[in-house]
Amino acid sequence: MVTRRIILRTALALAVTVAGVLGYLDVHGDFQRWSDNSALDGACDGLLDRDVVRGVLGSGEVEVHDRGDGDLVAKCQVDVDGGGSAEVSVLDTASVAGSRDSLYRANLSDVVSVPVGHGWSGLFGADMEDPKDSFDSPTEHATTSLVLDCVESSQVDGLSVTVRTKLRDATLDNPANRPQYARIATSTAARVSEKLGCGAKIGKDVRRLGLPVSEDEYEPLRTAGGTCSGIPTARGVSVATETDRGGAPYEICRLADADVSTRYILSARFGPYAQEAYADYQERSYGEGMPSPDIPSQQRDADGPVSWSTAKCPDGVALFTLQAAGDRGVDRKDTAESPGFAYERAALGAFAERSAEAHRCSAPAAL
Incomplete structure (x- = not known):
């Protein structure tokens, strides 16, 4: 009987411990999800679509850096653990003539950007980032930059939305991957136009993109x-x-x-x-x-x-x-x-x- 009571007590203690660990993990997981969602909802002054960002960059833990300064309406960077990253900037085009924040255009001596099309006034370009480790391969980035022409009644003449995206294990050479690189830019442009009262004509979903042209x-x-x-x-x-x-x-x-x-x-x-x-x-x-x-x-x-x-x-x-x-x-x-x-x-x-x-x-x- 003594041995049986000891076994029962041990089993009960183990069950309580397991339940405690599972409860902690469940609470921790909920907290992490809440923390990630909160970070995405606040990124770039709330101008990003959380579901689109998740769909493009992945479901890992999120790190957001807001970097709005100068003449930019908003600027931020989103990094997803085990997934991709995106640098987002929104510029009031009325300031381009005297701004240190330039509009995007691909380097003339490297790769020529191609039109986004689908009703958008925009450019789609690419560049390679040299690795920190000499044994690694260069990292491929794609940039989607859209121009919004606001209605006359708007307090804003126009806006530029530029997103530089890096995706894990997704090459631009595969045509099926390219639209993913544009999704954060198009969703952000639609949201920016609405939230800032721009009233611009919004393009359609980008289902196909050309490959940026090499020199x-x-x-x-x-x-x-x-x-x-x-x-x-x-x-x-x-x-x-x-x-x-x-x-x-x-x-x-x-x-x-x-x-x-x-x-x-x-x-x-x-x-x-x-x-x-x-x-x-x-x-x-x-x-x-x-x-x-x-x-x-x-x-x-x-x-x-x-x-x-x-x-x-x-x-x-x-x-x-x-x-x-x-x-x-x-x-x-x-x-x-x-x-x-x-x-x-x-x-x-x-x-x-x-x-x-x-x-x-x-x-x-x-x-």
Whole structure:
């Protein structure tokens, strides 16, 4: 009997201990979930959709860093243990001309961003982050940046929502993964527009995204069908690197020779991207002969870095530029002689005409 009582007491004590541990774990789990949900609900001043963030970054423990400063409406970073991370920034586009917080655009010498499309005015780009350990592979990040054009009755002219996302075990080379990278940006943009009284037209769900274009992706200029379409060929200009148009606020066309050495870079900027470019040219000591909304067009001279044209658009004065290789950081090898200013005028004219038409702008100013 004594032995039996001892066994019963031991079993009872063990059961109480197990119940206590399970109760602790249950309470702890509930607390962690509450803590994570609270952190996500408060991130970026409550502008994130918690369910979307969870669906994209994973179900692990959450760490949030709010970093709002400068002219930003909000800025934060969300890291999920065992999952992904996202850096989110919301900018009032009225401040871009004098702000230290720049609008997003992919590096011209690296990867060219592609349009988000689906009714959104935005860009989708990628970059690689070098690993801290030399034995690890570089980390792939994708950036989705959207521009919201607010209604006239709003106290805000426009907003920019930019999200830089890193996902675990999800490569951009797989088309099925790419829409995931845009979900936090689109959901945040919809929420920002509503909460800040912007009233912008919101795009549709992004179900398909193109792959950002590498600088070494070339095609014959004569068959170009995107941002380089309609531009004539010339001696030393026969190869193009381009993207689709798709309503992007910032467009690029790179022209090269048969040896794929860059000859010209053509750019189109709309809305806040144009505002920022005008301010950048005029206020950062690039000198005279630089683009201005007050000068409709100008052909560069032999020493000038850029030719430009402008057009009136629903979201302001658009800017179209042609930059010759070898000027301001555009690398090129010594190749055939320049095709001449007449060709440059024709190339910029064709580029600007098609870009302006796609954005419902007036005809660009003639050079």
